[in-house]
Amino acid sequence: xxxxxxxxxxxIITIFVWxxxxxxxxxxxxxxSEFLGAMLLGAITFWMIFQxxxxxxxxxxxxxxxxxxxxxxxxxPLTNLEFIIASVLVGLIKILITLFVMAGLAxxxxxxxxxxxxxxxxxxxxxxxxFAWSLGLFSTGIIFRFGTDAQxxxxxxxxxxxxxxxxxxxxxxxxxxxxxxxxxFPITYVFEGMREVIATGIFNWSLFAWxxxxxxxxxxxxxxxxxxxxxxxxxKGLLSKxx
Amino acid sequence: xxYSSNMENILEVKNLYxxxxxxxxxxxxxxxxxxxxxxxxxxxxxxxxxxxIQILLQLITPEKGxxxxxxxxxxxxxxxxxxxxxxxxxxVHMFGALSVYENLKVFALLYGIKGSEKINQLIKEFDAEDLxxxxxxxxxxxxxxxxxxxxxLLNDPDLLLLDEPTSSLDPEMASKFREILKEVRKKRNISxxxxxxxxxxxxxxxxxxxxxxxxxxxxxxxxxxxTQIIPDHTLRVEFFEKPEKIExxxxxxxxxxxxxxxxxxxxxxxxxxxxxxxxxxxxxxKIKDISIDEPxxxxxxxxxxxxxxxx
Numbered sequence: 001x002x003x004x005x006x007x008x009x010x011x012i013i014t015i016f017v018w019x020x021x022x023x024x025x026x027x028x029x030x031x032x033s034e035f036l037g038a039m040l041l042g043a044i045t046f047w048m049i050f051q052x053x054x055x056x057x058x059x060x061x062x063x064x065x066x067x068x069x070x071x072x073x074x075x076x077p078l079t080n081l082e083f084i085i086a087s088v089l090v091g092l093i094k095i096l097i098t099l100f101v102m103a104g105l106a107x108x109x110x111x112x113x114x115x116x117x118x119x120x121x122x123x124x125x126x127x128x129x130x131f132a133w134s135l136g137l138f139s140t141g142i143i144f145r146f147g148t149d150a151q152x153x154x155x156x157x158x159x160x161x162x163x164x165x166x167x168x169x170x171x172x173x174x175x176x177x178x179x180x181x182x183x184x185f186p187i188t189y190v191f192e193g194m195r196e197v198i199a200t201g202i203f204n205w206s207l208f209a210w211x212x213x214x215x216x217x218x219x220x221x222x223x224x225x226x227x228x229x230x231x232x233x234x235x236k237g238l239l240s241k242x243x
Numbered sequence: 244x245x246y247s248s249n250m251e252n253i254l255e256v257k258n259l260y261x262x263x264x265x266x267x268x269x270x271x272x273x274x275x276x277x278x279x280x281x282x283x284x285x286x287x288x289x290x291x292x293x294x295x296i297q298i299l300l301q302l303i304t305p306e307k308g309x310x311x312x313x314x315x316x317x318x319x320x321x322x323x324x325x326x327x328x329x330x331x332x333x334x335v336h337m338f339g340a341l342s343v344y345e346n347l348k349v350f351a352l353l354y355g356i357k358g359s360e361k362i363n364q365l366i367k368e369f370d371a372e373d374l375x376x377x378x379x380x381x382x383x384x385x386x387x388x389x390x391x392x393x394x395x396l397l398n399d400p401d402l403l404l405l406d407e408p409t410s411s412l413d414p415e416m417a418s419k420f421r422e423i424l425k426e427v428r429k430k431r432n433i434s435x436x437x438x439x440x441x442x443x444x445x446x447x448x449x450x451x452x453x454x455x456x457x458x459x460x461x462x463x464x465x466x467x468x469x470t471q472i473i474p475d476h477t478l479r480v481e482f483f484e485k486p487e488k489i490e491x492x493x494x495x496x497x498x499x500x501x502x503x504x505x506x507x508x509x510x511x512x513x514x515x516x517x518x519x520x521x522x523x524x525x526x527x528x529k530i531k532d533i534s535i536d537e538p539x540x541x542x543x544x545x546x547x548x549x550x551x552x553x554x
Contacts, residue, residue, distance in 0.1 A: 063340075066339075067338050067340070067379075069335070069339075071302065071330075071332075071335045072337070072350065072394070074300075074301075075300045075325065075329070076325060076350065077322040077323075077325045077326045077353065077355075079322065234302065234304045235303075237268075237294065237302075239302045240297060240335075
């Protein structure tokens with residue numbers, strides 16, 4: 001699978017993402033270079049936060065699988081929920097550091113102050129993190145089920161979504177038939193909302209509500225999927241064979 | 244033979260079944276482990292030992308059956324029972340990027356043990372001071388086993404599951420491990436479920452042994468009683484010179500034997516040995532030395548393993 005991803009998937013995704021960005025930039029609408037710079041820097045900062053949070057949860061499990069130490073965790077009184085909460089808290093610290101480093105560099109190097117978004121940054125980041133952790137649970141469930149043969153999913157799942165969730169361009173740039181797919185992901189609303197805040201300074205509560213509602217649904221579905229995969233692995237006796 | 248359920252039992256397993264598609268890994272096994280008892284779990288590869296241990300540790304969900312640990316349903320009281328248990332195996336590793344001390348600290352915290360006193364005490368007991376700051380990924384398998392044993396004793400468990408704990412240790416360290424384990428057992432009246440391919444170790448450490456074969460318990464008794472399953476002893480008789488007409492002496496008595504360098508080896512029942520020796524003496528054979536090998540747990544293991552192969 002990694003070879004197929006290398007040969008086909010990544011080039012296709014890259015050309016789509018950059019193609020959509022190019023379509024947006026050459027569009028008829030007049031945009032200031034200041035707005036474009038802020039939009040792109042804001043988008044990449046938020047994207048990095050999302051990607052790191054998604055990978056952190058899966059990698060926390062993978063590190064124990066790689067070192068063949070996962071059995072030690074599961075023969076202790078530690079529960080899955082405690083492990084997940086601990087991984088999320090450690091991830092949160094790393095993400096806060098990432099956020100401040102990226103925001104600081106954007107300010108020093110390009111005079112872009114991420115924090116001019118004001119309080120909006122908090123709900124935006126919260127929505128990104130909740131979806132990232134849901135996806136982290138989903139990809140960990142896949143790794144439990146298929147072992148480390150499927151570990152590529154921990155690193156690639158966020159990129160699979162990237163063209164659809166309108167990170168670097170507005171939703172309206174996407175072909176008409178892709179837009180309903182995009183709207184099924186909570187972070188599409190975050191990136192749309194971010195652009196609106198940068199352009200108008202107004203926080204769109206409706207976009208936030210959609211993002212929040214969808215996040216609840218994804219959290220429940222991904223949590224249930226993780227639980228089902230974990231139970232499946234215990235039933236098949238594969239937990240101690242994960243490597 | 245099954246032991247009856249009573250308050251002394253720290254572990255009770257009843258009618259435990261596990262299937263992997265059409266393969267029946269466990270076919271309704273039942274056994275118990277008394278407070279302070281050391282129980283050996285033996286059997287050839289694929290007999291169901293690992294599956295049993297992993298069910299007790301809740302790494303595997305059984306199809307059917309009851310597992311009571313410390314008087315509670317283990318599956319409904321996971322955290323409670325695991326808090327009072329621990330496990331080590333030659334096949335489980337530690338988090339490679341952390342030092343031995345850091346790993347032990349993490350595991351201690353998982354069991355709610357704060358401070359470093361317990362870790363330091365066990366590191367000292369197991370002569371592991373030199374390993375303290377080494378990264379776990381740099382340890383040899385023997386060193387790793389030693390550290391894993393320290394990990395297994397961190398929470399002062401009431402029930403210890405040991406899956407081939409000494410398989411990577413040199414004889415001196417394995418002996419030391421057994422001495423420490425005996426000491427821990429004596430001090431704390433700990434219950435132990437033990438698997439090993441070292442039969443001498445099982446005989447030394449276990450009060451009782453269960454033999455598993457094809458997912459069934461085929462024997463459950465003390466090592467001494469199990470060795471009585473095999474009635475035959477090996478009698479070795481060394482003569483001063485080549486014994487004349489020994490072939491006819493043996494064939495008259497329908498005895499199979501091997502003669503090599505004036506040493507006659509005979510496999511026979513325990514009670515037949517004095518009679519045979521008396522008859523040899525009466526026949527005028529000049530005997531230089533006599534030795535009798537009693538059957539041990541390895542012979543019992545081989546008997547069950549061969550029977551399992553025939554199935």
